[in-house]
Amino acid sequence: MQDYISLFVKSIFVDNMVFAFFLGMCSYLAVSKNVKTAAGLGVAVIFVLGVTLPINYLLDKYILSAGALSWLNPEYASVDLSFLSFIVFIAVVASITQIVEMVVEKFSPGLYSSLGIFLPLIAVNCAILGGSLFMQKRGYETLGEATVYGLGSGFGWFLAIILIAAIREKLSYSNVPKPLKGLGISFIITGLMGIAFMSFMGIKL
Amino acid sequence: MNKDIYRKPLFKANPITVLVLGVCSSLAVTVQLKGAIVMALSVTLVTGFSSMIISMLRNTIPNRIRIIVQLVIVAMFVILIDQFLKAYAYDVSKQLSVYIGLIITNCIIMGRIEAFALGNKPVPSLVDGLANGFGYGMVLVLLAFIRELFGSGTLFGYQIIPQSWYVANGGFYENNGLMILPPMALILVGCIIWIQRSAQKDLQEQ
Amino acid sequence: MNTNSNTYTIIYSTILVVVVAGVLALVSSLLKPRQQDNIALEKMQTILRAANLGADANEQADKTAYIKDLYQQHITNSYILNYKGEVIDGEAFNVDLKAQANIIKKIDAAKDEASAEALKASLKLPVFVCTTDNQTLNIFPCYGAGLWGAIWGYISVEDDFATIHGAIFDHESETPGLGAEIAHEKFYGKFAGKRLEKDGAFKSIAIVKGGGQADNVNGVDAISGATITCKALETTIDSWFKEYLPYFNIKKEAVDAGNSPCGDGCCTDSTCTDGTCAGHDADSLNIESTNK
Numbered sequence: 224m225q226d227y228i229s230l231f232v233k234s235i236f237v238d239n240m241v242f243a244f245f246l247g248m249c250s251y252l253a254v255s256k257n258v259k260t261a262a263g264l265g266v267a268v269i270f271v272l273g274v275t276l277p278i279n280y281l282l283d284k285y286i287l288s289a290g291a292l293s294w295l296n297p298e299y300a301s302v303d304l305s306f307l308s309f310i311v312f313i314a315v316v317a318s319i320t321q322i323v324e325m326v327v328e329k330f331s332p333g334l335y336s337s338l339g340i341f342l343p344l345i346a347v348n349c350a351i352l353g354g355s356l357f358m359q360k361r362g363y364e365t366l367g368e369a370t371v372y373g374l375g376s377g378f379g380w381f382l383a384i385i386l387i388a389a390i391r392e393k394l395s396y397s398n399v400p401k402p403l404k405g406l407g408i409s410f411i412i413t414g415l416m417g418i419a420f421m422s423f424m425g426i427k428l
Numbered sequence: 429m430n431k432d433i434y435r436k437p438l439f440k441a442n443p444i445t446v447l448v449l450g451v452c453s454s455l456a457v458t459v460q461l462k463g464a465i466v467m468a469l470s471v472t473l474v475t476g477f478s479s480m481i482i483s484m485l486r487n488t489i490p491n492r493i494r495i496i497v498q499l500v501i502v503a504m505f506v507i508l509i510d511q512f513l514k515a516y517a518y519d520v521s522k523q524l525s526v527y528i529g530l531i532i533t534n535c536i537i538m539g540r541i542e543a544f545a546l547g548n549k550p551v552p553s554l555v556d557g558l559a560n561g562f563g564y565g566m567v568l569v570l571l572a573f574i575r576e577l578f579g580s581g582t583l584f585g586y587q588i589i590p591q592s593w594y595v596a597n598g599g600f601y602e603n604n605g606l607m608i609l610p611p612m613a614l615i616l617v618g619c620i621i622w623i624q625r626s627a628q629k630d631l632q633e634q
Numbered sequence: 635m636n637t638n639s640n641t642y643t644i645i646y647s648t649i650l651v652v653v654v655a656g657v658l659a660l661v662s663s664l665l666k667p668r669q670q671d672n673i674a675l676e677k678m679q680t681i682l683r684a685a686n687l688g689a690d691a692n693e694q695a696d697k698t699a700y701i702k703d704l705y706q707q708h709i710t711n712s713y714i715l716n717y718k719g720e721v722i723d724g725e726a727f728n729v730d731l732k733a734q735a736n737i738i739k740k741i742d743a744a745k746d747e748a749s750a751e752a753l754k755a756s757l758k759l760p761v762f763v764c765t766t767d768n769q770t771l772n773i774f775p776c777y778g779a780g781l782w783g784a785i786w787g788y789i790s791v792e793d794d795f796a797t798i799h800g801a802i803f804d805h806e807s808e809t810p811g812l813g814a815e816i817a818h819e820k821f822y823g824k825f826a827g828k829r830l831e832k833d834g835a836f837k838s839i840a841i842v843k844g845g846g847q848a849d850n851v852n853g854v855d856a857i858s859g860a861t862i863t864c865k866a867l868e869t870t871i872d873s874w875f876k877e878y879l880p881y882f883n884i885k886k887e888a889v890d891a892g893n894s895p896c897g898d899g900c901c902t903d904s905t906c907t908d909g910t911c912a913g914h915d916a917d918s919l920n921i922e923s924t925n926k
Binding site: 321418 | 448449495614
């Protein structure tokens with residue numbers, strides 16, 4: 224249990240998707256003009272990461288990685304399908320977002336109207352695919368770890384986009400040099416926030 | 429062919445500094461020039477060729493599965509590049525690690541396919557893709573040049589700042605450790621945007 | 635043609651998947667041997683570098699052939715040990731270090747002796763024997779978790795089973811400029827000449843700040859600003875060598891029992907003349923390394 228908690232906290236603060244790995248920057252910059260929409264996208268990211276990571280974990284463990292097919296038949300132990308992992312992962316991400324979109328539309332129109340428009344955007348959010356690739360690379364060992372990592376990095380992304388959106392709302396009343404307005408200052412502020420987040424690095428969990 | 433297709437992406441509509449596309453997967457590879465150049469080349473090739481293929485197929489793709497078809501084509505090219513790097517440039521492939529896979533979700537590629545390739549003939553789409561990839565690569569290489577030179581005192585791994593300048597050897601110089609840390613990449617992009625928008629006033633936001 | 639009908643969509647996606655999978659499978663199977671070669675080659679080079687060999691490989695015209703040659707020539711033997719230090723069947727080169735590291739981690743965390751013993755039985759510990767002109771080295775791997783990702787390395791030990799001849803470390807994703815410095819010669823070069831022994835008993839290398847003085851044979855200087863990585867490396871080395879300890883003891887006993895006429899375990903057979911060590915004991919090695 225303690226392992227899970229420390230993995231969760233670590234993936235939010237230390238291995239933050241935005242500040243440590245720059246993942247999901249496109250939508251992070253494009254949809255952070257006000258806190259409300261930012262929160263909507265953030266929740267959608269948490270949800271999709273929390274769902275796709277366990278699925279991709281199972282696919283990787285039982286189909287894709289070297290020798291993974293041996294549960295089917297010991298003769299397949301030499302089969303290595305890992306070259307297909309990018310394509311399988313992205314297909315899972317794209318279809319999950321599509322399915323989630325349809326389910327939400329059918330059963331919760333209220334949620335759909337606030338969340339729905341962001342779901343198609345998420346298929347090409349690098350944070351989602353990045354989560355799966357990091358999971359594969361770091362070799363998380365159990366389904367639980369993969370899920371916790373997915374939820375944790377989703378929360379980290381949510382936190383990052385809420386923070387920048389709040390800052391940008393305030394910033395619109397500030398006197399920023401003209402050429403820096405909008406995009407330029409957002410980059411610089413994200414950089415400064417990244418430096419602040421680096422102070423979490425020394426925490427031993 | 430319209431010259432704007434390949435002129436615009438370089439400065440006026442540069443994918444990173446103006447359109448804010450493709451920032452995601454790539455800032456992390458700008459610590460060293462070598463990685464940045466390989467990344468820039470890979471993205472250029474993937475953008476160009478997947479634009480061309482999608483443009484060839486544009487009238488046959490069923491609309492409902494459009495996004496997935498595009499992702500599959502892009503992912504195919506990315507896997508090809510990943511496999512070739514692993515076979516012929518193993519050290520670079522190790523350095524880029526998961527970021528090669530993340531080219532798939534690089535917004536430039538999907539952005540150019542949606543905005544250009546779906547409505548144009550294959551050859552202009554190829555040129556458009558290559559030019560956008562190149563415009564993106566330019567910023568990447570510039571960032572990597574600054575970060576490697578000031579962060580590690582090297583370029584392509586070769587020592588540029590003379591050893592005798594360093595404090596450790598009795599000189600006055602010290603590498604700027606901040607440059608190799610992730611946040612500095614963002615701040616540098618901010619500065620590049622600042623410089624570009626000071627020169628091109630029409631890009632400034634109100 | 636109606637591109638929106640269900641049949642068309644299904645046929646279209648099937649053809650697409652078959653074509654793409656075909657192309658990828660073809661390319662992957664063509665490039666696979668080369669990719670595996672690269673991985674094996676890198677491992678060979680790391681093992682050689684731990685014995686201070688092959689540092690000039692990158693300047694060779696044909697790096698692949700050079701490393702393979704060097705490996706064939708120097709790494710004369712390799713075997714897998716169990717936790718008692720006995721040789722068991724298997725190819726040491728193919729042992730999955732990560733899997734062993736996981737077992738070691740579980741052993742260290744085991745609550746009682748019995749469960750630790752059970753885990754120990756599944757350990758496979760590789761050893762590579764390297765023969766150079768004047769000595770025989772044993773090369774031991776280690777693998778563990780650093781600050782961000784995995785860290786690993788190889789350490790070569792001279793045949794007194796106490797003096798470190800050389801070491802090399804690498805990492806997956808340590809902080810550039812700080813933790814990542816463990817992969818630079820400036821850091822791992824310091825390990826040469828240090829001893830895994832204090833007052834006749836085993837003692838792992840301590841990586842501490844200010845630990846690198848010439849007279850401290852049990853410690854090396856840590857990298858400033860990379861405390862966690864250095865601490866993690868120290869723990870990794872310690873936990874791996876603990877598992878090799880039975881093998882060390884067997885070998886040391888063999889030396890003490892008179893296989894070597896010197897009997898004090900500090901010199902090799904070849905440097906031993908008339909029952910004394912011909913300038914090849916641990917102290918002289920230390921002086922050499924500090925003079926560098």
